[in-house]
Structures are given as structure tokens and as C-alpha cells.
Amino acid sequence: MENELGRGTLQPGMGEVYLAEHPTIGRQVAVKLLLLAMDKGGGSHPEDLRMGLAHINDYKGAAGQTSFDESGDVVRYPRIMIVREGKPVPYDQFVEQGGSLTGGN
Numbered sequence: 001m002e003n004e005l006g007r008g009t010l011q012p013g014m015g016e017v018y019l020a021e022h023p024t025i026g027r028q029v030a031v032k033l034l035l036l037a038m039d040k041g042g043g044s045h046p047e048d049l050r051m052g053l054a055h056i057n058d059y060k061g062a063a064g065q066t067s068f069d070e071s072g073d074v075v076r077y078p079r080i081m082i083v084r085e086g087k088p089v090p091y092d093q094f095v096e097q098g099g100s101l102t103g104g105n
Contacts, residue, residue, distance in 0.1 A: 033059060033066075 020031045036059070038044050041052025053068040067075040080091035082099065089099075 021027070033056070034049070036056060037049050037052030039052065040055045041048035041050070050072045053072045054070050057067045059066045065076070069075050081088040082091055082094040082101075083089075084094060084099065089097075
């Protein structure tokens with residue numbers, strides 16, 4: 001961890017947000033989900049983190065909505081995008097705006 005970026009108030013229980021360098025990709029990343037897992041699991045031991053992750057459902061982060069199964073594996077459904085007038089539009093928004101995949105819109 002390099003330094004604190006800020007304190008989250010957008011999502012209950014998020015707490016502090018820290019800047020860290022990802023060792024595999026060598027890029028800077030924001031650490032938020034790990035802190036939430038530590039809080040829910042009661043500590044930073046790997047088993048505490050697994051338990052904490054298992055209790056995170058529908059976390060809304062930069063990569064979209066994320067949940068974890070009982071094994072700690074990520075459960076994330078793909079976000080379907082439609083290209084409309086040369087721009088990507090989320091499928092649900094496309095439909096709400098009257099778009100149809102079969103109606104020529």
C-alpha cells in the first residue's frame with residue numbers, strides 16, 4: 001500500500017480507499033474491496049478474507065457489480081452493450097429507450 005486516497009462514503013462499510021501497486025501487472029490500483037472483506041470477515045488472515053468475501057453481494061465497483069460464492073470465487077455477469085449510432089449503450093438502457101433487436105432500431 002502506498003497511501004490513502006480517501007475515505008469512502010458512497011457505499012456503507014467501504015471505509016478508507018488506498019493506492020497500491022499490483023505486483024503482477026505493475027500498475028497502480030485502488031484497494032477498496034479488500035478492506036470491505038476484512039471488515040466483514042473480522043481480520044486480515046486468509047480465512048477471514050474468504051469468509052468476508054463470501055458475505056459481499058452486489059458490490060458496485062469500477063468493474064461493475066460483483067458478488068462472491070462460498071468458495072470465494074467471483075460471480076459477475078457480463079454486461080451486454082449494444083452499439084447505437086456508433087456508441088456503446090447498455091442493453092437495458094437500449095430497451096428502455098425503445099430499442100429492439102428485431103424491430104430495426
